[in-house]
Amino acid sequence: MAGETYVAPDEFGLLEWEFVTRYALISKRTGPHTLSARYDDFKVSAEQTFPLGAQAGHALTLAYRFEPNSHWRFTLEWVRARGFQGNRAALTGETPFDTESDVQLAIRYAVSNH
Numbered sequence: 386m387a388g389e390t391y392v393a394p395d396e397f398g399l400l401e402w403e404f405v406t407r408y409a410l411i412s413k414r415t416g417p418h419t420l421s422a423r424y425d426d427f428k429v430s431a432e433q434t435f436p437l438g439a440q441a442g443h444a445l446t447l448a449y450r451f452e453p454n455s456h457w458r459f460t461l462e463w464v465r466a467r468g469f470q471g472n473r474a475a476l477t478g479e480t481p482f483d484t485e486s487d488v489q490l491a492i493r494y495a496v497s498n499h
Contacts, residue, residue, distance in 0.1 A: 386405070386406050386407075387403070387404065387405045387406075388403070388404060389401065389402065389403045389404070390402055390404065400437075400438075401431075402429050402430060402431055402438055402439075403429070403430045404427065404428065404429045404430070405427070405428050406425060406426065406427040406428075407425070407426045407427075408423060408424060408425040408426070409423065409424050410422070410423040411423075417451055417452045417453050418449070418450070418451055419448075419449070419450040419451075419452075420448070420449055421446075421447070421448040421449075421450075422445070422446070422447050422448075423445070423446040423448075424443065424444070424445055424446075425443060425444040425445075425446075426442075426443045427440075427441065427442055427443070427444075427468075428440070428441040429441070437472060438470075438472065439470075439471055439472075440468055440469060440470040440471070441468060441469050442466060442467055442468025442469060443466070443467060443468070444464060444465065444466035444467070445464070445465050445466075446462065446463070446464045447462070447463045448460060448461065448462040448463075449461045449462075454498075455495070455498035456494055456495050456496075456498060457492075457493070457494055457495075458491075458492075458493040458495075459490075459491070459492055459493075460489075460490070460491040460492075460493075461488075461489070461490050462488070462489045462490075462491075463486070463487070463488050464486065464487045464488075464489075465484065465485070465486045466484070466485050466486075467482070467483070467484045467485075468482070468483060469481050469482050470483070
């Protein structure tokens with residue numbers, strides 16, 4: 386997937402970016418159980434002369450979903466992302482490279498089974 390995004394109104398021309406992302410997803414469902422794995426690779430290029438917001442990185446997502454019936458869904462997801470953002474050092478004093486992980490548990494109950 387590729388495209389561009391921007392913040393409007395942009396009187397100064399500082400808030401425009403082109404992006405490119407590639408990803409692969411594999412998922413296997415067996416009865417009420419689903420296991421999924423996804424790999425993402427992304428790059429954001431700044432359109433302006435001062436490269437505010439340019440970055441690149443990749444992420445791995447692993448997920449398990451359990452749907453015992455049409456009303457309940459339980460999802461456990463882990464994401465690990467590693468990226469380079471040049472402005473991170475200037476704006477926050479942190480290293481331009483960063484690795485972040487996140488774990489989420491979602492529980493959904495649907496009133497209707499349609």
